[in-house]
Amino acid sequence: MQSNRKCKTCRTRRIKCDGAEPICNKCIKAQRTCVPLEDTESHAFTIHIENQYASGEEQRPRGPRSSLTPLQPTLQLRTRAVAYFMQNHFQMFEDMPDVSMTWAECFHEWGAAGNRSDMVDLGLSSLSLAVFAKAQSWKPAAMEGCGLYLQLLQAMQTRIPRIHRGDLSQNEIDECLLTIHFMARYESLVQSQSEDGDEKMALQSMKVWFHFDGAVAILKSWSNSRQEHKTPTSAIKLTRRTIIRTNLLREQRIAEWLAHGSSFGEFGTSQQFDSIVGNIINLHQEYLALKQKSANQDISTFDIETLFQTSYEIERDILDWPSKLPYRYAFTESDSLRSSNTPVDPFTLSPTLICAKPGYSLLWNEYHSMGMLLINTRLKIINLVSPENRHPEHEAAVEPSIYQFNSWTEKLINMIPFSLGKIPELSSTAGKPEAIPEGEVFKPYKANLAVWSIAIASSLEMLDPERREFFRRHLEKMAAASSECLIGYVLSGYWMVL
Incomplete structure (x- = not known):
């Protein structure tokens, strides 16, 4: 995902940043924490001032400069969580067969086309914070992720009438499908850590199915569209494939309109x-x-x-x-x-x-x-x-x-x-x-x-x-x-x- 964003980590190491979002590809490959330059500029840094040595007022000490405090940016929790999630849970795989494409490839393809979305950012951030909270046992991350997820629910509710009317543009369809994917993963991750009781009832009553049902509604609307030259994107293809596989969990037959891959560009x-x-x-x-x-x-x-x-x-x-x-x-x-x-x-x-x-x-x-x-x-x-x-x-x-x-x-x-x-x-x-x-x-x-x-x-x-x-x-x-x-x-x- 190319943008004007620059990575502080690359700048510090004198490496040319590729500007990819939410973290640059160079940091992914090197497994470094990717720090956006704007985040570091908005926070305080502790830097030892050495002017007294340059002026000769004091003699510079010999040996290791243990008194010097290195650059210590206070990173936003959201930034840290997204970087952790992208580096450890959401990396792309090279040269994936079409039938095996994952959501990581789909997301990066969407971003590489220059697409941006506040809803997608909220979905990615809330999921990242939940994953980070689980991995690090860090309650503040879980609380912040929950807050962002509530904002996202409100944003998605404003789209529901348009989804029912079937008047979403292609870009809006991809935006909604990517957001729904992150929301479904967030719901299942959070509920699996908090729900007890009868497993079958818990599975059938999972909140995550509301998101999958929403994805079905969007796909059906797209399928019924009378546009002559509609092109199925990776998000549409992958959503269809995901829904087909969840039918096994839900003990449901695959709908006839969903079964024919040729209608979805396969x-x-x-x-x-x-x-x-x-x-x-x-x-x-x-x-x-x-x-x-x-x-x-x-x-x-x-x-x-x-x-x-x-x-x-x-x-x-x-x-x-x-x-x-x-x-x-x-x-x-x-x-x-x-x-x-x-x-x-x-x-x-x-x-x-x-x-x-x-x-x-x-x-x-x-x-x-x-x-x-x-x-x-x-x-x-x-x-x-x-x-x-x-x-x-x-x-x-x-x-x-x-x-x-x-x-x-x-x-x-x-x-x-x-x-x-x-x-x-x-x-x-x-x-x-x-x-x-x-x-x-x-x-x-x-x-x-x-x-x-x-x-x-x-x-x-x-x-x-x-x-x-x-x-x-x-x-x-x-x-x-x-x-x-x-x-x-x-x-x-x-x-x-x-």
Whole structure:
């Protein structure tokens, strides 16, 4: 996000600041605290005055100048929180596939186009303060974040009538969708730390769903627009993808108008994978409806057979999909990246899976977890029929299905070390990469590459207890570091089991 803003940190180090907001990219890469120049100029600095030495009134002391007080700006809490959030929880990934774009890439793309918004700033700041308060156990940050969030709620209320009328411009639509994303993450983060009681009721009554429902209303308004040359932006595409995935949590079918990716600018492999994900989620919802029906009356073998055959149609699609991807997204196996002189990290299993870029692992993590969900649903469809009444075709399908389920499970497990940065990416110019010390703590933003997929996998009934415990134990570690929306509720046990 380019502007006239300059970073005090870059100026002090005599580095040319790129002017990006809310923090400059040079500070992100160097993992420095980015201090806006205007913030330091508005605060007091303690600087030792040395004029008496220059005039000869006093003799300059020898040795270290311990009496000199270094530059000590009193930074605004909001500035510190945003810098912390951007550096640790909201970094971009290089060359992300369209189907795996995260909100960090979307936000920076929006800002790079020169867009500015007080609502987006309020949303980012309130979330940053909540995350900072949690990480640092700093109550003043939580209180300031709450105050900003209340201001944001009032600002959004003024937009609601226009949202209902459908008269928002494209820039205003993107502004609202980005703001809603930050608000949803804020609500889920705050509520997950304060709500107790029955997990399922808490999940279904979460305030965060009001924000998602608002996003649905904006998307539907955009979809129904009669503008001839409307262009779906990254914010629109990512919002649609997010809503589709939350349908799994809310036990809802995907609306027909939302299911067709081509209407939202999706094409090629992105459109195909979105279609596969949507079909798997809908299959799961149809199974739940059939299960509810079986509790009240006998269900026909035709209904079971229909879902059973549908699961194979989806499986053919998902098995064929990787062959259509560009070669650069592929992963490879390596069992030589572990350090022999450090304790074995339970994440690091052999062989590990690695990609050319860290962000590519998000694609494969979701691919494998959705495949697991598909097979898990098929096996549960079969289990709706008592063993003595099963069709021979159903019995014959169990063993191969379990084999495929376990294969996808192992691949998901073995991609985790790379996703968390414990294994370096491949290099086209170097030989074998060297192992990263296993004791290093992963950055919170890297947890977002795997936390959603592991949350799904850890909740599947067909997963053996040992693997489920593996996923849940490490999911807890990852979710504790991540600020990703809804993760607190995934850990609640509500999904025990899909």
